[in-house]
Amino acid sequence: MDILIVEDEAEIAQLIQITLEKEGFNCRISRDGNNALQIFQEQAPDLIILDLMIPHLDGLEVCARIRQKPGIKDPYILMLTAKGEEIDRVIGLSTGADDYMVKPFSPRELVARVRALLRRNLRQGGQNNGNTYRTRNFVIDLERHTASRQTDSQAIEELDLTTLEFNLLSTFVSNPSRVWNRSQLIDKLWGDNFFGDERVVDTHIARLRKKIEPDPTNPIYIKTVVGIGYKFEDLPIS
Template structure:
């Protein structure tokens, strides 16, 4: 597994590198945002550990640019932030990060978090061939393809991150079901989840921007006040 470490403090960067390489990971370091984007193109890593406050382009901008590159490898992104600094901003903005980690941290905690993220890839790769379909959407778990049927009748492939794809798959697997944040966390992260439940809201907001005609007035992913979310389509389809 290849990991790109984007951190401008040499001591922290070396600590992360040595810790993860001791666990068998292959790591490379970039110390600023522009260098990180170039290294991402070259390395195509499985995971990026990305410090929020780096020189040049900050971590949020680097994260957003990586997520905006269609056809590239879709890495997991673990955002690093100083204790109490910008935490709400990371949770609340649709940056594309999969998780966040607060500094200072122990090496053991870092390894656990990295392994938790990468284990998701292994679980997703072992899912059975299954298709979920509703009047406007189709998700093929085996091909990892999600598509949307336009009003013209044409089909458009959705450009989703891994987490967005899994979230949409979860909604389509039980159309009309109300999901609490806790249930979505259990479904998407399982016992590997670390952090704040509000991260679910971030991923829902990101998915809405990609599938809703008007994300501010959702047609498909509805908020159920005091409970969580549910997915509705015009005429409910079943599992394929």
């Protein structure tokens, strides 16, 4: 697995690199935001460890730009900061970070967080038909790891989803009309490997809506159940 470390403090960057390379990861280091984006475009890593306060472009801007780039490998992002205020966590997660660590941290915790992010797989449940879930407008093929949607023009569109988005959509499509709260979705998708803020679920829901909803601002498939969570609505195959 390839990891990009974006950290302007040389000692911290080197500590992270040594710690993760001992665990078998391939690491590269970037000292500023512009260089990090350049490295990302040349060879996207599997995971980015991104400090919030870096030169030229800060971590929030780097994170937002990476998430906005279509057609490029979508890495997990673990954001680092010396700040511990709640607002910093919320802002970081809202830009697309998957997890959040406050400095100083222990090398053991860092390795645990990295491994947890890279192990994110869907723990499947419920009934399916030949490893395929179907509703009127969606087909999820678990074996081929593909998802498709019928568009308004009746064309079949294959969806370009990250692993987490695929797992999230699979969870919804396999349980239509079920209401999920954040804790249940976290348990389904990450299990005991989750360390972050529950509101990261909202970020991933928003990103998935942009890819499957005709109008993400007025969703017809993934609906918000006020005060509880989310549910998926689509007609079953008769």
